[in-house]
Amino acid sequence: ASEQMTQSDALYVSYSEIMSESCGPEEEDEYDDDDEKSFQEQETEKRRLLKHQGNLLRRGVAQMVIMLLSECSGRVNQVTLKSLRLGIALLRGGNSDVQTVMLDYLKSKCDVGFFNSMSSLIASCGVLDLDTYERHNKAEMLGISKENFEGINALSDASFTISLFRFLQLLCEGHNTAFQDILRTQAGNITTVNIVICTVDYLLRLQESISDFYWHYSAQPSIDLKGRESFSRAARVAKQVFRTLTEYIQGPCVENQVTLAYSRLWDAVGGFLHVFSKLMNRLSKDVSQLELLRELLRLQKDMVIMLLGLLEGNEHSTIVGKQMVDTLEECSSFLEDILSFFDMFIRLNDIITSTAFKEYDKNKDGWISAKEFEQAMLSHSMYSREEIRQLMDCADVNKDGRLDYMEFTERFYMPAEDIGFNYAMLLTNLSEHLAHDLRIKSFKENWGRFLNHFEPCLGRIEILGKNQRIERVYFEIKKARLSQWEEPQIQASKQSFLHSVNRASHKEKLTEFVSFCEEAIFEMQHAASISDIEEQQRLLRAEDHMRKHQTVLSEGTSLGLEREPLVNFDVRSNWCLRWIKFVLFLPFLLSIALG
Numbered sequence: 001a002s003e004q005m006t007q008s009d010a011l012y013v014s015y016s017e018i019m020s021e022s023c024g025p026e027e028e029d030e031y032d033d034d035d036e037k038s039f040q041e042q043e044t045e046k047r048r049l050l051k052h053q054g055n056l057l058r059r060g061v062a063q064m065v066i067m068l069l070s071e072c073s074g075r076v077n078q079v080t081l082k083s084l085r086l087g088i089a090l091l092r093g094g095n096s097d098v099q100t101v102m103l104d105y106l107k108s109k110c111d112v113g114f115f116n117s118m119s120s121l122i123a124s125c126g127v128l129d130l131d132t133y134e135r136h137n138k139a140e141m142l143g144i145s146k147e148n149f150e151g152i153n154a155l156s157d158a159s160f161t162i163s164l165f166r167f168l169q170l171l172c173e174g175h176n177t178a179f180q181d182i183l184r185t186q187a188g189n190i191t192t193v194n195i196v197i198c199t200v201d202y203l204l205r206l207q208e209s210i211s212d213f214y215w216h217y218s219a220q221p222s223i224d225l226k227g228r229e230s231f232s233r234a235a236r237v238a239k240q241v242f243r244t245l246t247e248y249i250q251g252p253c254v255e256n257q258v259t260l261a262y263s264r265l266w267d268a269v270g271g272f273l274h275v276f277s278k279l280m281n282r283l284s285k286d287v288s289q290l291e292l293l294r295e296l297l298r299l300q301k302d303m304v305i306m307l308l309g310l311l312e313g314n315e316h317s318t319i320v321g322k323q324m325v326d327t328l329e330e331c332s333s334f335l336e337d338i339l340s341f342f343d344m345f346i347r348l349n350d351i352i353t354s355t356a357f358k359e360y361d362k363n364k365d366g367w368i369s370a371k372e373f374e375q376a377m378l379s380h381s382m383y384s385r386e387e388i389r390q391l392m393d394c395a396d397v398n399k400d401g402r403l404d405y406m407e408f409t410e411r412f413y414m415p416a417e418d419i420g421f422n423y424a425m426l427l428t429n430l431s432e433h434l435a436h437d438l439r440i441k442s443f444k445e446n447w448g449r450f451l452n453h454f455e456p457c458l459g460r461i462e463i464l465g466k467n468q469r470i471e472r473v474y475f476e477i478k479k480a481r482l483s484q485w486e487e488p489q490i491q492a493s494k495q496s497f498l499h500s501v502n503r504a505s506h507k508e509k510l511t512e513f514v515s516f517c518e519e520a521i522f523e524m525q526h527a528a529s530i531s532d533i534e535e536q537q538r539l540l541r542a543e544d545h546m547r548k549h550q551t552v553l554s555e556g557t558s559l560g561l562e563r564e565p566l567v568n569f570d571v572r573s574n575w576c577l578r579w580i581k582f583v584l585f586l587p588f589l590l591s592i593a594l595g
Helices: 002-022 039-058 061-071 078-091 096-109 112-124 130-142 158-172 177-184 195-218 225-249 254-261 265-284 287-310 317-330 332-352 370-380 385-395 405-433 438-446 448-457 479-485 488-500 506-540 545-558 571-594
Strands: 367-369 402-404 458-464 470-476
Touching: 002 039, 002 078, 039 061, 039 078, 039 096, 061 078, 061 096, 061 112, 078 096, 078 158, 096 177, 112 158, 112 195, 130 195, 130 225, 158 177, 158 195, 158 225, 177 195, 177 225, 177 254, 195 225, 195 254, 195 265, 225 254, 225 287, 254 287, 254 317, 265 287, 265 317, 265 332, 265 385, 287 317, 287 405, 317 332, 317 405, 317 438, 332 370, 332 385, 332 405, 332 448, 367 370, 370 385, 385 402, 385 405, 402 405, 405 438, 405 448, 405 458, 405 470, 438 448, 448 458, 448 479
Parallel strands: none
Antiparallel strands: 367 402, 458 470
8 A cells, every 4th residue: 555655646746747837837036037028928928827727727736736735734745845836836926716716625625734734844844953064064074974964954955945935925926815814814613723923933943043054154254165055045945935924914914914013023033134234244255155145135135025015004004113113123233234235335336437436447447456446435535444445345356456346336236226225115114104203213313314315216105095094105216217207298197197097986997097007018019119120220221310210100100109299209208108107006006906
């Protein structure tokens, strides 16, 4: 019987892989790939994915995944792993039909086994084990067999852990309130399991193990290869856990927000802030450590996004906000180090791009000497000598006295801008909803310059949300759009659209807005295609400008794009206007869809 069961398991593993692959390749860790694909390519992939997911759904695969995960009773094996990955393939993209079938099955069966299994699997997930790691290293130095230690020190089950939390994230994808609630409490079941708290408990265990590793390496000049691998694996796992927590609360799911507010999440957040503040400066000065630094920066970004999700909706901002401010106050020195690090590189970009600085680059090849770099920094009077020394340590990673200042700036400036904006949005959100908290006022006074840098890029919309409450939604205005944002045509268009919105009912508002978005996407596609044609013709027939212009106009007509005879308002400005409208009112659409 045991052999038959093994054969059956092997057969299931093979078939589950085939079914998972039918939905396309596994997702990459980062979400940046879609930016490289056109809108048509993304839509084609989405339709293909939905088709294959629908085929599997009609054959009962969604129920099968839930049944197998329930029956695994928390045991980690190949069947459990393949079931999780098959579930991920089915749910990818937040497939609401699959979510509904899975949820209905759990409710109809009152299946407490699934939640017990999820809890047991989370409890079994590994963390960094410093004691085993040290014994492993000593055994290796002495030439002793290390079979008993293989993989334990470096989170060997990281792949499984990431799959587990990715599956839980996708169950709630798309603000699925029903799944967000049932993961917290299961009404009607004999016993109830709080998966939200189980997730926090694991995150805290993981954070404590990362802190142990930090202290282990704090007295050493650098982190060796094995240490970097261990840190990187732990950072990737923690990143997925934060993304899962974010999906638990987005919508917002107020009950889950309050649950996290009274959990030990804040201990984990404080621990991570400590690790970030201590490791960022250190890793930035050693070229061999830069990949680990990137992993920590990505982790930090996901953590701040999760904190922003806790403030979403504003109804219970006093409960969550006060807990968050308590944590930030306790970790104020760590936060100061983090923001100082980002602020230093944000200011550097303004200097590097100035004409005065480029005069130091005699060969115009992007390289200058360390001495010239120091002179340029001193001449701008924006940095203290200590900050200049720190910048030079970060820039001259090879210690050869020559600096690739453009590459150096890009390496640190973009993460500083990206994560720095999220911190600025977090502090601004807290200050505007806890305006009377003196601690917030102190934060604003200490970091006024940092917040002022991002203030022009921080857009706000006030919408009428649930319970007829006014809610403030924040969004980013790209720097490249700031000048266009203040153009008279843009201002007039925003006002025109705002006052023409049909407010008769939520359904009519939603219909009108979706129609507007489809129209905007259509015009952006045509504007982009026309821009490509213009560029090609400009290169081929630069000497014949008038004829080229006529050709573009005729092609624009054949494409069916109607142009209004506005002064200085061509296809490109029309595209920019539509895009800004789209960005401005996207939160409005979401608010309607949610309430």
